Amino acid sequence: MVLLSETITNALVKLPANKTIPAIIVFGDSIVDAGNNDDITTTLARCNYPPYGIDFDGGIPTGRFSNGKVPTDFIAEELGIKSVVPAYLDPNLKTEDLLTGVSFASGGSGYDPLTPKLVAVISLEDQLKYFEEYIEKVKNIVGEERKGFILANSLFLLVAGSDDIANTYYVLRARPHYDVDSYTTLMVNSA
Template sequence: MVLFLSIACTVSSLQKLPPNVTVPALLFFGDSIVDAGNNNYVKTLIKCNFPPYGKNFEGGIPTGRFCNGNIPSDIIASELGIKDTLPAYLDPTVLPQDLITGVTFASGGSGFDPLTPKLVSVLTLSDQLEYFKEYIGKLKAIIGEENTTFTITNSIFLVVAGSDDIANTYFTLRARKLKYDVPAYTDLMANSASSFVQELYKLGARRIGVFSAPPVGCVPAQRTLAGGS
C-alpha cells in the first residue's frame, strides 16, 4: 500500500502515465471539496444545487458541486486522461460505463471525526465505505469478478477530508473543545483516517492517497466569521 499524506495537484497540461502503469478508475471519498452532487440525494441542508453554483460548469447548471465549475476530482480525472468529469455515485443518471471508470462517494460537510457528518446529517466515511462495497457488487455484475479485482487493485483511491472537522466541529460549534485540545483532536482525526485507509485496503485498494487539510483560515466562510475580508 502506498499512502501519500499530502498531495499537491498542479493543473497545467495532461499528465501522461508511464507506459507500464494502468489506472482503470479513480475513486474519491471525503467532503465538499470532492462531492460532485451526492448531497443532492441526502436529507440534509448542506446542498449547493442552486445558482450561482455551477455557473462555470458545463451549461452553467448547478450540479451539487460546491464550486462554480469543476472540482478537484474532475480536474484530476481529466489530467489523468480517465474522463472529463467524475460523477457522484448517488446520481441516478450515472451509467454502467461511468461506474467502470470511477465515481466520487464524497459528501459535503463530512469529516474524519464521526461526529462531524452527524451534526449536519450528511454521509459519514462509514456510509461512504458501505456505498463503495455496493459499488464493488455493481462492478462485478457489469465486468465480472476477475476484471473487478483488477480494477480495484489498479485504481487510484483519494481521500479528502478534515477541513469541516477543524473549522466547523472544533472551532465553530465547539462540539469537541471541552474534551480535546488541538493536538488531541488532530490525533483523533489522524486515527480515523488511518482506520478508513485500512478498511479500503481490506477491500482490495492498493493505490491510496490522503490529502492534507487545506489552510482552513483562508476559507471564505472562516474569514467572514473571523472578521476578515
Template sequence: MVVKAVFAFGDSIVDQGSNNYVATIVKCNFPPYGKDFNGGMPTGRFSNGKTPPDFIVEELGIKDFVPAYLDPNLKIEDLKTGVSFASGGCGYDPLTATIVSAIPLSTQLNQFKEYIGKLEGLVGEEEANDILKNSLFLVVAGSDDLANTYFTAGVRLKKDVNSYTDLMVAKASEFVQELYNLGARKFGIFGVPPIGCVPSQRTLAGGPHRVCSEEYNEAAQLANTKLSTEIDSLSKKLAHSKLVFLDIYNPLLDLIVNPQKYGFEEVDKGCCGTGKIEVTILCNKFSGTCEDDTKYLFWDSYHPTEKGYKILVDQVLNKYVNQFF
C-alpha cells in the same frame, strides 16, 4: 502504467453531487453554483465549475467528469472509470457529518461495498479486482472537523487540539485500511488546507480586519504532520500499496500570499454575495456574484473557484503523480 479509474471519498472538495440526494443543509444544487459548469448547470459541486476529481480524471486521460455514485442517472460506463462517494460536511470525526446530516465515512464505505458488487456484476470479479488495484483513491477530509466541529460547534472542546487531531488521524487511518481491505491500493490522501485563511473563517475568527486565524492554521498544520507520519507508517504495513500524502496547505497558502503570481486579485473573500460568510444555502440566486470569478481564488466563503482548483490540482499532480507508480 495506466490509472483505470478515480474514486473520491470525504468532504465538499470532492463531493460531486452526493448531497443532492440526502436531507442535509449542506447543499449547492442551485444557482449561482455551477454557473461555469457544462453550460451553467448546478450539479451539487461546491464551486462555479469543475472540482478536483474532474480535473484529475481529465489530466489522467480517463474522462471529463467524475459523477456522484448516488446520481440516479449514473451511466453504467462510469462504474468502470470512477465515481465519488464524498459528501459535503463530512469529516474523519464521525460527529462532523452528524452535525449537518451529511454522509459519514462509514456510510461512504458501505456505498463503496455496494458499488463493488455492481462492478463485479458488470465485469466479473477478476476484472473488478484489477480495476480497483489500478485505480486512484482520493481521500479528502479534515477541514470540516477543525473548522466546524472543533472550533465552531465546540462539541469536542473537552479535547485539546492535540488529542482532537489524534482522533482525526486515528479515524483517517482506520478508513484507509478499510479501503485497502476492499481492494484499493493507490491512495492520494489530501492534507488539511490553511483553514484559518478561508474567507468564512477569517470572518469568524480573524478579528475586525479578517486576518488569517493563526490558531486554526496551527491546528491544520498539526493534523497534517500527524497524518503524514501515519500514512508513511501505513505504507510500510500494507503490502503492495502506494499511499501518498498530498500537501495542499502550502500550495493554497502560496496562492493566498502571492495572488498576483497566479492572476488573482481577491483572496480574502469569495465571489458569491459579500464573499465573507456566504456558503451553501447562503449563497443563492439572490446573493449576486462578482463580475469576474477568474480574479477570485474563492467562489464562496469556503470553496475555491474552478480556476483556483485547476491551479492547485496541476501543482499537486506535477509534484506527486510519479509516486503512485
C-alpha cells in the same frame, strides 16, 4: 430541450507505457463532493442551486461545492480517465461511469465521526458501505477478473478534514474537552 455534449479527454499526465489507471475512486467532504448530498432531505449541506455550477458545462448546478469542477474532476481529466467524476448517488449515473470511477464524498463529512452527524450527511463509514455496494455492481457488470484489475489499478483519493477543524472544532465547539493536538489525534485515529 436538453443539450448533451460529449467531451473527449486526452491525458496530459504521461504514465509509463505499462501502467493504466482505469478509474478514480473518491471519498471525502465538500472539496470532492460531486453531488451526493443533493437528495439528502435532512441536510442543509447542499449546493444544487445557483450560483453553484455557473462555470460548469451548461452553467447548471451539479451538487459540486464549487462554481464548476472540483479537484478530482481535474485529476481525472489530467489522467485521461474522464472529464468529470460523477456522484455515486446521482440518479442518472451510467454503467460506464461505474467502470471509470465515482465520488462517494459528501460535503460536511469528515474524519471525526461526529462531524457528519452534526449536519446530517454521509459519513466516511457510510461512504465505505457505498463502496462495497459499488464493488458488487462493477463485478456484476464486468466479472470478477476485470473488477479485480479495476480495483488494483485505480487511483483512490480521500480528501477530508476541513469540516472537522472548521466546523466541529472551532465553529460549533462540539468537542470542548479537546485541544487542537488531541482533536487532530482523534481525527487521525478515526481516519
